[in-house]
Amino acid sequence: MEFTLTDLTHLLPIVIVAASVLVAMTIDMFTKEADKTLGWFTALSLFAAAYVSLFFVDKTGVHLSGVVASGGATNILHFVFTFGAGVVALISMEYAKKTEMRVGEYYVLVLSSVLGMMLIAAAKDLAVIFVGLEQMSISFYALAGIRRKRDKSVEASLKYFLLGAFATGFVVYGMALIYGSSGTMALDTIRYAFPDLVSQPLFVLGLALFVIGFAFKIAAVPFHMWAPDVYQGSPTPVAGLMSTVGKAAAFAALLLIFRPVFDGAENALFPFLAIVATLSMLYGAIVAIAQDDLKRMLAYSSVAHAGYMLIGFASGEATGAAGVIYYLVAYAFMNLGAFGIIAMIESAEETNLKVQDYAGLGTRAPALAALLSLFMFALSGIPPLAGFFGKYYVFIAAVEGGATWLALVGVASSAISVYFYLRVVVVMYFGKSENRMEYSVSNVSLLGVTISAMLVILLGVLPGSIIKLIESFVR
Amino acid sequence: MLETYLPILLTFAAAVGFAVVATFSSEWFGPQTPNPEKHSTYESGVKPLGTTKDRVSIKYYMVAMLFIIFDLEVVFVYPWATEFGTLFGEHGVAAFWSMMIFLIVFEFGYLYAYKKGGFKWA
Numbered sequence: 074m075e076f077t078l079t080d081l082t083h084l085l086p087i088v089i090v091a092a093s094v095l096v097a098m099t100i101d102m103f104t105k106e107a108d109k110t111l112g113w114f115t116a117l118s119l120f121a122a123a124y125v126s127l128f129f130v131d132k133t134g135v136h137l138s139g140v141v142a143s144g145g146a147t148n149i150l151h152f153v154f155t156f157g158a159g160v161v162a163l164i165s166m167e168y169a170k171k172t173e174m175r176v177g178e179y180y181v182l183v184l185s186s187v188l189g190m191m192l193i194a195a196a197k198d199l200a201v202i203f204v205g206l207e208q209m210s211i212s213f214y215a216l217a218g219i220r221r222k223r224d225k226s227v228e229a230s231l232k233y234f235l236l237g238a239f240a241t242g243f244v245v246y247g248m249a250l251i252y253g254s255s256g257t258m259a260l261d262t263i264r265y266a267f268p269d270l271v272s273q274p275l276f277v278l279g280l281a282l283f284v285i286g287f288a289f290k291i292a293a294v295p296f297h298m299w300a301p302d303v304y305q306g307s308p309t310p311v312a313g314l315m316s317t318v319g320k321a322a323a324f325a326a327l328l329l330i331f332r333p334v335f336d337g338a339e340n341a342l343f344p345f346l347a348i349v350a351t352l353s354m355l356y357g358a359i360v361a362i363a364q365d366d367l368k369r370m371l372a373y374s375s376v377a378h379a380g381y382m383l384i385g386f387a388s389g390e391a392t393g394a395a396g397v398i399y400y401l402v403a404y405a406f407m408n409l410g411a412f413g414i415i416a417m418i419e420s421a422e423e424t425n426l427k428v429q430d431y432a433g434l435g436t437r438a439p440a441l442a443a444l445l446s447l448f449m450f451a452l453s454g455i456p457p458l459a460g461f462f463g464k465y466y467v468f469i470a471a472v473e474g475g476a477t478w479l480a481l482v483g484v485a486s487s488a489i490s491v492y493f494y495l496r497v498v499v500v501m502y503f504g505k506s507e508n509r510m511e512y513s514v515s516n517v518s519l520l521g522v523t524i525s526a527m528l529v530i531l532l533g534v535l536p537g538s539i540i541k542l543i544e545s546f547v548r
Numbered sequence: 549m550l551e552t553y554l555p556i557l558l559t560f561a562a563a564v565g566f567a568v569v570a571t572f573s574s575e576w577f578g579p580q581t582p583n584p585e586k587h588s589t590y591e592s593g594v595k596p597l598g599t600t601k602d603r604v605s606i607k608y609y610m611v612a613m614l615f616i617i618f619d620l621e622v623v624f625v626y627p628w629a630t631e632f633g634t635l636f637g638e639h640g641v642a643a644f645w646s647m648m649i650f651l652i653v654f655e656f657g658y659l660y661a662y663k664k665g666g667f668k669w670a
Contacts, residue, residue, distance in 0.1 A: 095656050102663040 080136040083143040086126040086151045087191050093118040094184045101177030108176045112166040112517075115180040119159035119187065126151035130546075139259070140198040145546035149398055150194035150325045157318040157405045158187045163521030164413040165310040171421050171513055172220060174308065179219055183314065186212035190322035193329075199248045199258040202326050206244065209322055210237050210290075213315055217307040225423070229306025236289060236299040244286030250279025260329055267333035271341045281342060283330060290323035291379040292316075292372075294352040301364075304372040309419055312368055313412030316375045317405040324382060324401055328394060331386055335547065340389035347387045347479055353380030354486040361493045365427050367415055370493060371408065374452060377490055378404050381483055385467040388474030395544040396466030402539075403459035403532050407451040410525035414445045417522075418512045425510045428497055432504030441514065444526055446498045451529045453494035454487050459532035466540060610666055617657050624650065 081088065097115060100107055126148040133144030162183060169176050185208060192205030214237060218230025248258075254276035255263050263270070270276040285296065292300035304312040334340045357377025364370035382404075385397035418425050418434075418441070435442040451458035464487060468480040532539065589596040628635070628647050635643035661667065 095653065098656055098660055102660055 079134070083129060083132050083134050084136055084141065084195075085129065086122045086148070086155065087141075087188070087195065089118060089122040089125060090155065090184060090188045090191060093122075094181060094188060097181045097184055101181060108169060109166065111176055111180045112162055112169070115184060116159050116162035119155045119162060119184070123152050123156035123159060126155060135197055139261075140201050141192075141195045142197050143195065146328070146394075146398060146543065147195050149402070149543060149546065150321065151191050153321050153402050153405050154187050154190040154194070154318045157321070157409055158183055158314060160406070160409050160413070160521045160525055161310050161314045161318075163524075164313070164409075164416050164518045167513055167515035167518045168308065168310050168416045168419075172308065173421075174220055179216070182212045182216050182219070186216065186314070187318070190318060190325070193322050194325040196326075196329060197260050199251065199260065202329065203245065203248065205322070206241065206290075206326065209319065210241065213237070213311075213319060216311045216314070217303060219311065220308055223423070225306040226308065229303045232299050232306075233303045240286045240289030240296070242286070243282050243289070247279045247281070247283030247286060250275055250282065252279075254279060260332070264333045264336070267338045271339050277341050280330065281345060284327065284342060284345070287323045287327050288349060291320050291327075291382075292376050293349050293379045293383060294356045294376060295349075297353070297356075297376045297379075300376060301369045301372040304375075305366060305368045309368065309412055309416040312371075313409050313416070316371065316412070317408045320375065320379065321401040321405055324397060327386060328397065331394070334386075334389050335391045335394045340387070343387055343389065343476075346383055347476065350380045350383035350387055350479060351482050353377060353383065354483055355380075355489075358486040358490040358493075361490065364493070365429070367426055367428060367431075367497070370428070371411060371415075374490065374494070375408065377486060378408075378452075380486070381464055381467055384471050384476075384479050384483055387476055387479055388467070388470040390470045390474045391547050392473060392544065393467060393470030394547045395540055396463070396470050398543050398547070399466055399532075399536070399540050400463035403451075403463040403529070406525040406528040406532070407448050407458075407460055410522050410529065411445065411448040411452065413518060413522040413525065414441055414448070417441065417514055417518050418510070420511060425512065428500055429504070429506065430510060431497060431501050432506030433501075435502035438512070438514070440519075441512075442501045444522055445501065447526055447529065449494040449497050451533070453491045455491075457533045459529045459536075462533060462536035462540075466536075614661060614666060617654070617661070621651070621654055 130148045135142050189205045189208030193202055196202040214234040217233050218227050220226040254273045289296040354377050357373045361370050361373035382397050382400050385393035451460040454460045454464045468483055471480040
């Protein structure tokens with residue numbers, strides 16, 4: 074194995090995050106009351122890594138004996154992970170103070186989960202996917218239970234751990250069967266042998282198990298059972314992290330394994346993907362209507378969004394892959410913004426989470442209400458915001474791939490989902506309430522939410538040039 | 549064909565013989581002063597009989613986690629050390645530094661446990 078200076082510069086985003094984990098641990102070890110320092114250190118190092126990933130986006134290459142890639146779509150995904158987690162760090166500072174969370178471990182675990190995600194996105198080998206997946210998941214299990222004095226947090230952690238371990242089992246067994254039938258762990262070798270391999274039942278079975286394992290992680294129906302409970306029980310910024318960048322990492326793994334299909338190979342899993350996508354979209358959109366708790370509502374909405382993104386995979390077109398990546402960027406920031414506002418409104422005892430609690434917010438906190446409305450409009454897919462173009466690109470890919478009915482189901486379930494997203498807006502501006510709830514608006518949290526809002530608008534206004542950039546990497 | 553396996557048979561016989569001799573020789577040749585404490589079952593220093601609802605010190609999990617740090621370290625360092633000559637021939641100093649980077653990262657875990665009081669039995 075050679076490790077040269079070129080490797081180091083190309084892998085700089087990963088190296089920055091890896092070093093930040095160690096530095097954050099050291100800060101935590103040697104300082105008392107390090108809340109502010111650690112939060113800012115985490116946010117700034119993640120933003121630095123995000124900047125470097127975009128800066129080096131054209132430096133494509135394969136490093137470390139061919140197991141890790143850099144540049145192109147990998148770096149776009151790195152940007153989502155690092156920038157998204159940076160926003161999470163910003164919205165966590167006030168929340169951690171309010172709820173008296175243990176901050177030392179918290180920021181170290183956030184950084185280490187991001188490192189895991191970056192390994193998944195950069196993987197050129199099944200083993201690297203697995204190591205990244207485990208690093209991400211184990212950090213998430215601990216993060217979900219970081220408020221260990223609260224029963225709900227502990228319950229969320231345990232549930233997520235048990236189901237996550239179960240899902241990992243599927244992934245590993247799938248990898249074993251893929252290795253057994255293809256004789257290699259290298260993704261590139263599998264990619265070129267793929268057209269021959271799909272005729273082997275063993276390989277298709279391995280592929281299906283691999284996809285099922287990650288379907289748990291993206292919370293697609295019928296593998297979504299854990300999501301509402303875990304999102305509701307976890308601290309709000311953690312739920313934001315898991316439902317956006319964590320989900321993006323699982324999709325990154327799926328993008329890697331489906332690469333040959335996007336190149337034009339036979340989409341052997343089409344029936345499976347189409348069914349899971351349909352169920353996720355409709356189930357998520359319909360069940361979310363019945364939710365009173367905003368975090369549960371967003372959990373079901375994330376189930377529906379996983380369904381929309383799976384359409385991109387079912388289409389089997391390169392434009393579908395580009396659409397999924399665009400969707401991931403858009404979804405990450407609109408959902409993070411919503412979670413950021415929920416984290417501000419939420420009280421230390423985890424009340425003020427019901428939709429009715431937001432009544433009258435439009436007059437008492439106009440800025441917050443306007444921002445939350447923006448995110449709700451974006452999530453429901455109303456143009457010209459980011460969510461609309463995300464859906465547009467995956468639906469177009471489905472039509473190109475000859476699965477028009479999937480796009481139609483997507484449009485129908487988007488129409489259903491408008492109801493529960495806009496209900497929040499209606500309650501905020503027209504609802505009457507005696508509840509004079511306390512909420513804590515800090516400038517730092519507001520900064521994180523505003524950054525997300527700007528990205529949501531930017532992605533909606535300039536979708537063409539961004540999708541062209543992504544498409545050039547996917548082909 | 550079969551005689552090539554003779555050394556394995558001999559090793560097996562030696563292993564069984566050693567186990568039998570070592571186990572029974574202390575009984576045959578050693579002084580016998582039995583007492584009830586000595587005859588009770590030994591299981592990691594915990595009393596083998598009694599209520600199952602005993603409260604166990606949570607420190608066990610701390611010991612287990614710290615053990616994993618050192619155990620993993622040995623698992624990776626030992627094969628590296630035995631094969632270092634070949635690795636050095638193939639990769640040069642990279643063979644040395646890649647393990648050093650691994651160990652530095654590892655020692656952060658050790659230092660973290662130390663600073664957080666993981667080694668204090670309080």
